[in-house]
Amino acid sequence: MSAIDASKSSLNLKSWLAEHGIDRLLFLVIPAFLAMLTFFIYPTIYGTYLSFHPMDKSGALGNYRSFFGDPYMRDSIWNTFRIALPVSVINVFAAIPLAVRLRHRVRGKRTINTLLVIPMSLGTVLIAEGLSAYLAPNGWLNRTLLATGIISQPLQLLHNFWGVMISLLITGFPFAFLLTLSYISGINPKMEEAASTLGATPWQRFRYITFPLLTPGLAITFCLNFVLAFSVFPSANLLGNPAGDSHVLAVAAAQAISSKYDYSMASAISVITGVLELAVVAIVLIMRSRLYSGSTSGGKG
């Protein structure tokens, strides 16, 4: 009797485990989980803890009070947004026409793709170095523009807002383009054909069919680009004016460590950065959830 009961309950347990997707394959998750724990979860918790314990023992919120109390520090939030928001918007919208054009088989598609993706593989520091030579008052760009008479004074593109902006556009665009291309390739081209037989011109097909189906993907593309641009550090330092209008949050945190050895303050700035990033991403995702975000294949459901 009891043997039967025992086998029955072990059967129940087995089917319960199977039902909830628990099997031996789950062990494969362990390395990734350990890595997350060691390199992400623990540092995050420790950093947050640290941020509430200021060096000057001014109470749990001391770091935050002094950050928001100091106009120079407070402005770093605005400095970061002023760069990250336009860069992400421009990258996403610049990627759309190119992705629309390259979604079908086009001659030289591979070459164009490669050219577009190269900046991504070079790394921000290398690009920043290259740009600092290229954009300098006596660099190629200014010399060409001066020689052709388009400008009479060299453009000031380094050690200010524009330098950072240009470098982030170059590094962020390939990301935006590749993501947009994959989203757009997932839209069944038959739907545009159907729209055309219903009288829609190419622009109307994009406006009413492709774009609405692409928007959820664009929201994700924007978020990823925004997060990348928001934590800008190398290009702000190398191409911007880290003491002035490129005094972004990442620079502020780094300076807290390098000039004052104030790990606690740096942690507080990181926490502020994270919260702001999360807030923007949350707003975008909430807006996205109100859009249609189902299948874009247009076949049978």
Add this chain to the structure above:
Amino acid sequence: MSKQHFNELHLKGVSRAFGKSVALSNLSLTIGNGEFVALLGPSGCGKSTALNCLAGLLPLTAGSIYLDGRRIDTLPPERRDFGMVFQNYALFPHLTVRQNIGFGLKIKKTPKPEIERRVNAAIDLVQLSLHADKHPNQLSGGQQQRVAIARAIVIEPQVVLMDEPLSNLDAKLRHEMRSEIKRLHRELGLTTVYVTHDQEEALSLADRLVVLHDGKVQQIGTPEDVYMNPINSFVADFMGYRNLISMELLAGGSANKYSLTSSGIELTASGIFSGATVGKVLVAIRPEDLLIEKSSKNNIACTVKTIEYQGKDFAVEVSTEQGFVIYVRTPIRLEIGEKTNLTVRPERVMVYPESNN
């Protein structure tokens, strides 16, 4: 319902090649207003290519298309005013049924009250009033199909093009939708070009069939014409003439009486198709045209090999003494191994030139 009447849609030598492979060659066809034409053929025969050329989704490599006197093959699809129903429906997933159907009218800047009225009429016509505010992914295949049809006809197009619209539905629904399409065509009188690989569908819907093979037109005719008198052995094979027998046409034949022979089979045919000459020919006989009875003429002695029960009748495979296999459909219940006799009326024996296929 069609607002601008045209008299005829004229395809003149329409051809389309993809690189070196020719998908459609030299299709010439005149379609009258209100006509229902089916393009029929196996996959890869060029029928969908022809439809896409008509819709303007594929440019022609040669030939031209005219609507009455006006050349239209140079117009982009949005300026042709041809409605199209796609094989996988291609409904807009982010729009409701109502918005899907109203899309064409909205694009044409039709006044709002008129859109409302016409969309409602179209929804009633395809019997979707209960589902008007759902999204396509909440509908069954048959319902999606109705939306696709309503979306194409609500713009009152000159011509409706349908690309295998029933191929994704199950057998029962396919029959229902077939009657539905027939009814819509009768009620609205819209000129329709319908692509299918299903001969039964084509026979039951169309006023005229165009049978295609390898990008070339094989036969154009009424369903009865194509079914009863396939013009060559390819069309015969495709229309269900399952028995294709190599035979010899004997000399001395005259109208109504041509003698044929093969190992052990002697037949008389009442006519032959052009190109069939004395010597080797291909004979086509439909399983339904073979009768289980002993006759003095066209008698074939045989033994029953297999029997498949198919509801209203049996599909039977018999073999002659020489081992030649013949397919028969008969309501008569036979036994495996039974010896029996087949006969066929001379006018149901199709004689084609040997090398036609």
